[in-house]
Amino acid sequence: MKKIAFATALFALISFGVKSQNPNQVSARLSTNQFELGYQRKFIQQKIWGETYIGLGNQDINKNFDDVIAGLRIGTPIFKNEKNAIHLAAGIGLYFSNNDIYSLVMPVYSGFIAYNRYLGKSEKHSLLINLGYQYGKKDYKQEYSSADIYTATIGSFKVSPVYLSVGYGFHFK
Amino acid sequence: MKKYLFSFITLACIVGFSSCEKEELSFTEGDIQIEIETGEHWLHDFPLLLGITKKNPPQFAIWLEDTAGNYISTVFATYKIATEGWQSNNGNRRKEALPYWCHQRGVVYEDGLLLPTKENPLADGITGATPKENKTLQLRLKSFNEPVVIKAEFNHSIDFNEFFPEDAKVGDANYSGGDMGSGQPAIIYAGTLNPVSNELELQIIGYSSPDGSNGNINTDFEKLTTSKTIVGKIKVTKK
Numbered sequence: 001m002k003k004i005a006f007a008t009a010l011f012a013l014i015s016f017g018v019k020s021q022n023p024n025q026v027s028a029r030l031s032t033n034q035f036e037l038g039y040q041r042k043f044i045q046q047k048i049w050g051e052t053y054i055g056l057g058n059q060d061i062n063k064n065f066d067d068v069i070a071g072l073r074i075g076t077p078i079f080k081n082e083k084n085a086i087h088l089a090a091g092i093g094l095y096f097s098n099n100d101i102y103s104l105v106m107p108v109y110s111g112f113i114a115y116n117r118y119l120g121k122s123e124k125h126s127l128l129i130n131l132g133y134q135y136g137k138k139d140y141k142q143e144y145s146s147a148d149i150y151t152a153t154i155g156s157f158k159v160s161p162v163y164l165s166v167g168y169g170f171h172f173k
Numbered sequence: 174m175k176k177y178l179f180s181f182i183t184l185a186c187i188v189g190f191s192s193c194e195k196e197e198l199s200f201t202e203g204d205i206q207i208e209i210e211t212g213e214h215w216l217h218d219f220p221l222l223l224g225i226t227k228k229n230p231p232q233f234a235i236w237l238e239d240t241a242g243n244y245i246s247t248v249f250a251t252y253k254i255a256t257e258g259w260q261s262n263n264g265n266r267r268k269e270a271l272p273y274w275c276h277q278r279g280v281v282y283e284d285g286l287l288l289p290t291k292e293n294p295l296a297d298g299i300t301g302a303t304p305k306e307n308k309t310l311q312l313r314l315k316s317f318n319e320p321v322v323i324k325a326e327f328n329h330s331i332d333f334n335e336f337f338p339e340d341a342k343v344g345d346a347n348y349s350g351g352d353m354g355s356g357q358p359a360i361i362y363a364g365t366l367n368p369v370s371n372e373l374e375l376q377i378i379g380y381s382s383p384d385g386s387n388g389n390i391n392t393d394f395e396k397l398t399t400s401k402t403i404v405g406k407i408k409v410t411k412k
Contacts, residue, residue, distance in 0.1 A: 061252050061302045063260055100297050101252070139196040144298025148246045149237070150313040154196045155301050 022171050023049035027128055029167030033059050033160055034069055040169075048076050053093070059159050060097040068096040075114060087114040095136055095159060102155065108136035110163055128167040134159055198311045200412045205312040205366065207235065207248070207323065209304075210405035216305065217329040217399075230303040231403050233327040234274040235310065240320050240365065244277045247295065248323075249310055251303040255295035257288065267330075268385035269355040274326045276388020320367045325375060327403050328359035336396035337383055349383040357400040358383040361390060362407055375407035 023046075027038040036055030043050030050072065057067040071093020079086040091110040097103060112132020119125040136159040143152045200206060216228040234250040252258050254270050266288050268275070275287035282290050289295050314321065333339045333349075333356035341348040349355040362375040379390035380397060394401070 062256075062258060100294075101300060101302070141196045141198075142298055142301055144296055146246060146296075148315055149248065150315070151248050151299060152198055152311040153249060153301060153309065154198060156304070157302070 022123065022173065024173065025051075025126075025169045025171045027051075027167050027169040029053075029055075029128060029130065029165040031163065031165035033057055034165070035065065036069065036165075038073075043074060048074060049087075050074050057095060057159075059095070060099050060157060061101050062099040064098075066098045068098070069108075070094055070096075071108065073110075083118050085116040085118075087116070089114050089130075089132075091134075097157065102140040102142070102157065104138050104140055104157060106136050106138040106157065106159075108134055108159055110134035112163055116169065124171050126169040126171065128165075128169050130163065130165045130167075132163045133161055134163045135161065198309065200311060201313075202412055203313070203317070204412045205314070206410045206412060207310040207312060208406075208408045208410070209233075209235075209308045209310075209325075210408070211305075211307055212402040212405040214329070214332075214399040214402045215404070217332055219331065228305075229329070230305050231327045231329045232270050232303065233325060234271050235323065235325045236274060236277065237314075238277065238322040238324060240322060242277075242322075244279060245321070247274075247278065247299050248312055249299055249301060249308075250274070250295055252300055253303075255289050255300040257291045257294070265350075265353070267350065267355075269350040269358070269381075269383065270328050270330070270385070271326045271359050271381070272385035273359060273361050273381040273388055273390065274324075275385075277324070317368050320365050322363060322365050323373070323375060323409055325362040325404075325407055326359045326381065327362075327400075328355055328381075329357070329400065329403060330355055332356035332399055334396075334398045343384075347383055350385070355383065355385075357397055358391070360397065360400050360403065362404065364407075364409060366409055366411070371411045373409040375409065377401065 023040060023042050025040040029036050034055050034057040036053045038051045038053040040049050040051035052072050054070045056065045057069045058065045060067050071091055073089050073091035075087040075089030077085050078088050089112055093108045095106045095108050110132055112130050115129040117127040119127060139154050139156050141154055216230055218226040219229040220226050232251045232254045235248040237245040239245060259267060266286055268286055268288060281287060337347050337349050337357050339352050359381040361378050361381060363378045364373045364375040366373050379392045382389055
């Protein structure tokens, strides 16, 4: 609980002096490794937002867009003017692999900068660019047995450390 | 929102803590440990687009034969070769990837090639992601009264050199699959483990057919450059 209070205070401090904005938003983001839909709302106080997201990833062994990703992010604006906003954000999520070789659920931690470019006069639509670092790694054991041999080995699944996505956001009241 | 947040963080923490449990191989007496140590050229630059490259590890297979050269079983093969899991290969089955293993194994698929297909891949338990670091395999032979030959074949795509150039034409002795082909051919290691011996290091015995058209072993090593250092060492230890 102390950590959450500390993080909230830190975010509030970072956003001190930055003009408040409407953080409520639904979004769609695409990167080379994942596609996600997000729902973002004001969280705890006006300048801190929370976002929940769900999507598909392709980082496991078969490289198909059939893995499920889901998670939460919190962030705060560190800069804002009429057309642009930059946010600092952190996230925690889960990665559910989907392939024939291994099955695992892996936590993924991330920290990133989120850039919003507002489109039009109403600040209802925005271009979203996220860039940051993410970490998720998990080992798994493989075994095989036949009439001739038994064999086993340890494999390792790791998500790409670079998180870069481009997307669209729709702001609502 | 707060309840949801709390539930999710709790779940993530549980998964996070459980993911810290380290997976380990547990060897028993008589088990064989095969350790593949990566070499200087284990990772090779593969072009993506606009000059951006990706560090790719090699495709490889490890298998067993008897001393007469009869194939016994595959111990491990990398995902792409074992499942036809190539990305953007436009139907190219990459028969030049690991041709010696394919010919020794001798399984002919629907299209007449010796490569596993998406429809009929190798067994899941012996198919794995290509490691970017050292790899250890545990092997237990159901019967180990006779010497067994452990063989391994490794190959990088597009590791061209002056002897195996990108512009070699189909039919040339050094043709290796064209501009996205093999470059230097697959390199082959082997060693014989006796029931009474405890340690062994596999040695390079040659390289495969550059275009994958046969299962011959070539030994003019002066034509190989970086492919000789894909692997650092392959050590076999009987527990």
